[in-house]
Structures are given as C-alpha cells and as structure tokens.
Amino acid sequence: MSSSASTTSINVCVRVRPLHLKAPPPATPAGAPLTVECWNLSGNVIQPNPDYESYLYDQMNSKNKRTAYAFDHLFYPNSQTASIYNLAVKNVVEASMGGYHGSVFAYGQTSTGKTYTMQGTGDNPGVVPLAVTDCFRYIEESKDREFLLRVSYMEIYNEQINDLFAPSSVNSIRIYEHRGKGVVIKGMKEEVVMSPDQVFALVSAGEAHRHIGATEMNENSSRSHTIFRLVIESRALRGRKNGNGVTVSTLSLVDLAGSESAAQANTKGSRRSEGHFINKSLLTLGHVIWKLSEASRKNIKVEDIAQHIPYRDSKLTRLLQPSLGGNAQISIICNVSPEGKHAEETHNTLKFASRAKRIKQQARVTQVLDDATMLQQYREEIGILRTQLNSLAVQNKNFQEQLMSPKGVAQDDDEGEDEEETQHIQAAIRNLERLILKSADERKRGGSPRRSSEHSPKNSFFGDGNAPGKNNLFFKRNRSSSLTVDVERSSGLTSIGDKGGEMQSTPKDVDMETPTTSNRPQAADRKRATSIDDEMAAVGSIYVAGGDVDRIRTSSVRSGTPESSASNMDSVSLVNELQRVQGLLGAVLEKKNNRKTAPSKIQQPTNFTANLNLDLNSLPPTPGGGSDIPTNFSSKDEEIAALKSSNKKLEMEKRLRKADAQFLEQSLNDKDQMLCEVANVLDAVEKHQESLEKENTELAEALSRMQSILASRESELLRIKGINADEEVF
C-alpha cells in the first residue's frame, strides 16, 4: 500500500434559498448586492440588512450577534444547482476519481433546500445525479485507466443505521472501530454499477425506503441523514504508467436531516422524537467540527487529539469520522433561509460553516499493490476463465481429430453439452468484462464487449434514462414501483426489482445466455465472499468513508434457468457462478481425457453399481467436484447406464456438499457473531478506558487544585508566623 498527502481546507459554501418559492428574486447584475428580506448578499459575504438589524437581533440569541460572514462561495436564491456543483463540488468528485477520498455534505435548518440541493429535480438535477454522471464521464475520458465502481446507500434514522439497498437488514448492520481498519460498517450492501442509469435506478429504489415525514415547515421533511457512497477502484491499463497498483477511494454524498425547533416545526409524537435525534446528532456534529477547527487553529494534528473528539457521541459522527478525521477532500454546502423569523437558525448555520472553514485536511491518494481489490480479483478470474476456454478449445480440437480418425470413438450427446459449456464460459467472461469500465476508445482497442446502450462513443455510459418530471424530485420515492434496469439496454446489467422491500430480479429479465446461479450463496461462495470481505476490510482501513462491507454485490450477470429466475445475481453469486463453470469445465475435460485414454477395442464391462454402492470418500477428486467417469464399455447402452449412475453419484455428492455448505455457513455466521461480540467488548473496554482517563484527568485537576490551596495556605501560615515573630520582636 502506498500513499502521498496534500494539505487542503474544507471548501465551504452557503446557499440561500428563495424567500417565496413561486417567484425567486430576479437575477441581479454580477457583483451587485442583493437584499432578501433581512439579509444582504454581496459577493461572497452575507450580513444582516441594516434596516432589519434590530428585528434580527431580537430573534437571535445574544451570542450570535456577529455582523458579516464570508465564504468560499455564496449562492443567491436564483442560483442553479449545476453552478453550485461546478464551483463547489466538481473538484471533489474529480479528486475522488483520481484516488482521493471525497465527501460532500448538505447542512442546514429544516426546509432550507438540502434535499433539493443533493437530489434536485428533473429540470434542476442535484449534486448526486450530477456527480454520478461526472464520474462516468471521467471514465469515458480516461484513456489510460480502467475502473470498477460500487455504490451503497444508507440512512441514519433515530440513531440506527439502515441499508437502503437492503431494508430488511435493519438489525444486521453494525459499526465499530477496528484498530487497524478504522471505522468498520458490517453488513452494508454494495452494488457494482456500470452506468448512471443503473445508479439512479438503485438510488430511486433506496429512496422508497428512506424515512420522510410531513412537518409544519416541510411537507417532505427528511427524518434521517442519508449517505450515498461510491467506492472507486482504478488502475493504469497494462503496459502504461506506474505499474499495476489499484487505487481505491470513496466519494460520500451526505444529505443531512435538518435541525428544527419543535415549536416552529410543530412536531408531536414520533416526529418530535425524530427531531430530538436529529438535533442531538447535529449538535454532536457541530461539537466535532468545533473541536477540529480549534485543533487546526492551534496547529495540532487531528490524529494526536482523536480520542478527545466526540465522534462516538452519535452514529452520524461515527460514520463520518474517517472523512472528518483528516484524509479527505471535503465540500460543505450550508443551506439557509433568508426569512427573519429563522435568523437564529441561519446564524447557527453560518457559525457552523465558518468553523468548518478553518479545518485543515491531509488528503492522500492510496494505492493497493496486492490483490485485495475487486478489480484485481475480477481480472484474475477473467484470466483463469480464458485459460480454461483455451484448453477446452484444444480438447475439442483433439476430440474432433479422434472422431475423424479410422479408430474414432462414437459421438454422443456431450458434444452439445461442450458447446453449452463454452458458451457459459464466454458469457461469464463477457459479464466480468462488463463490470470493468473503460473509455470507449479503450474498449474498441481491447475488443471488450460493446455496451448495448452505446449509441455513440461520446455517450456510451449514458442510456436514455427514465427522466423524472421537471419539478419532481430526481429520484422517485415510489415504494410500489417495480424497478427494472434492463440488462442489454443499460450496459449489460441485471434487473433489480423492488418488491415488498426486497430487491429481486424479475422473471422477464431472465436471459438464457448466461449460466445458472442461486441467489443464496452456498458455503464455498460464502467462504469466498468472506475472504473478499476480509480483503476489502484490509482496503477498508484506507477508506475515508470508513470500513468494509459485509456483502459485496454485483448486478452484472443474469441467470439462465428457472431455478435462478427469481434471484438477483450478486458478486457472491458471481463467484459461485465462476466456480460452477470451472467445475463443469473440469468434469468435461475429465470426460474427454478418459475418452482419449479409452481403448477402442471392446473390453469386459465393469461393475459400476458396485462402485456406486457407495464410498464417496474414495472418489478421486476432479476439478469440478465430480466423480470419475468409467471408461470400459461393452456397449453404447452400458456407457449410457454408466454415465447415468455416475450422474446419480454426482447428485449424491452434491447433496453431501450442500450439507457441508450449510455447516460452513453456520460456522461463518457464528464467527461473524463472535466478531461482533468481540467488537462490542472492545468498544466497552475503550469506553471504560476513556472514562478512566477522564477520571484521571479530573483527579489530576483536583490534585493540582488541592496543591495550590495547600501552597496558598502554607504561604498564609508563613505570613502569619512572620507577623507573630514581628510582634514578638516588638
């Protein structure tokens, strides 16, 4: 692993929402000040309108009476989100694609336009769609790198983390701090993505599970903080610069819930308790930002005081710890209302913004040189499959030659099977290749599978999309809609259905071209997936947005038999699929070898039934996990019978393996649980240590207080003694 660091400040901008949404103020000539009710906006400075000062100050807490605030950018009510994106976010997105961790936050009072800014509408797309589109554009223009992108989408609701891609996994997500890996989120799903449309479809599906509620101040108020996270793996193409280390970075786009006063939002019951959780976590965020800004002001390294920063006081700060903790490029968009009655909240937001501005970050590009990345693993899998394809071709050729020779063996139905296997392997290679993203030029050069949405080279990742209505939120929040991303239209993806809270593929998307898989990973796959998790966890230590994921899913390969028609292929299944294909291939090759070595003259039949009665442990291992195929036949019928019983034997073996698989899965679950328990114990120990340290500090302070009291008493005593002595003298 290698890295290089550069010091940056957090980019902070303020967006002032329109006073009256129906008629935003007219555009002013460039540079001219604008007065919106109680505030004057001029250049990058926002300050109270002098005519309203006393009214404003009446609304405010006395400590807040500062007159003017200046920021990197100030966006007026008539600004478009696209210009905010270009000036305040684009550079963070590009840095992420270049290998730095990046985070963008929307912060502010309820109803000031955070979701409007992050998500946007059909005619004014927000930061998330603009950033996603830019990422794919970046890939399209990167002639010398290949990429693998994965997304996850989560919310923090009432201090609980929910996976918006897997809403049923509510209680399985855990967050803990690992000594080597940093903050780790266990149980979060990630989707490998290949086009902006696919990301939008996934986020829309996730939106349906987000907690939204009506309050007096916002009829669609976000009751949770949401974090959209993109993990970017990239590597220089072979034969080009800097070897083949994989760069891993993350881009986190965070739509924070808005602070609210219960009185103004007029909340009751669950809305009120949601508001309480929101305010508490935002308060902690404010506290963390204040401590970090103080550290930067005093030139203290964040690592040196990390244990004194209250990240642990809320799930939000815990999740954001890797971003805030130093290694990220950050942009904060602070949304404010210009209304006088919100002056107090506006001031609080401006204060938060100016503190954040002081924080210094040390962002690093990190390269991973071993194979602990999915990109590297996919490349290796492709290599293995290609080798197997070649040897299958050679075997086929030899077999054909044997058939043509005068002593040729009889042809059987296996020819069709072989063809099928070849097609399966080719499909698996194609599907893996599709997951690895390259520029159109590079795809043409390398002969990679053409994306079916590739209307023109310029637009190859960008399908027709399913454009939202002009003023509708960009991501539809429609719980009942069945969400479909067409595989062939949209860059070869599988379909993601949204039914009853679970993401599933729909039967109509089944493609007979690609091999079968089952959605539920078998033990071998689980084992493999766990090793990927472990490897990703190792990478996770360098993730700014923190940690690893429990399952890594891809949406890349479509299943091909009724057994799998209801299943959604994920990367675990992909591994499963690869192993299955390798297994089948092994069995086919084995059969071929046996045929090759079979003598052409007729031999005595072998008692296969006896062989099959049945010591499975004595089976010779074959690459596909199959049993040995008998070779001595008295007749064609016997050969068929032998193959049939061999099939039965394989069936039996499969069942045994399934039992093994279940056992292994159970063990893995136990191990997972144990790990979580250990993490919790560690957590408790760390907390205890913290409280001991706190006690120690308090004791030390008390001791020094006592010592100073003692010292003053002693000097008092000396003084009294001196007076007494003087009196005696006189």
Ligand SMILES: Nc1ncnc2c1ncn2[C@@H]1O[C@H](COP(=O)(O)OP(=O)(O)OP(=O)(O)O)[C@@H](O)[C@H]1O
């Ligand atoms: N700059 C803007 N231009 C036009 N409409 C806006 C703007 N900002 C916000 N709005 C509108 O104001 C309303 C509230 O905005 P939004 O839901 O984005 O606020 P929020 O800050 O996310 O609130 P909460 O914290 O309660 O979720 C929405 O109807 C939104 O369309």
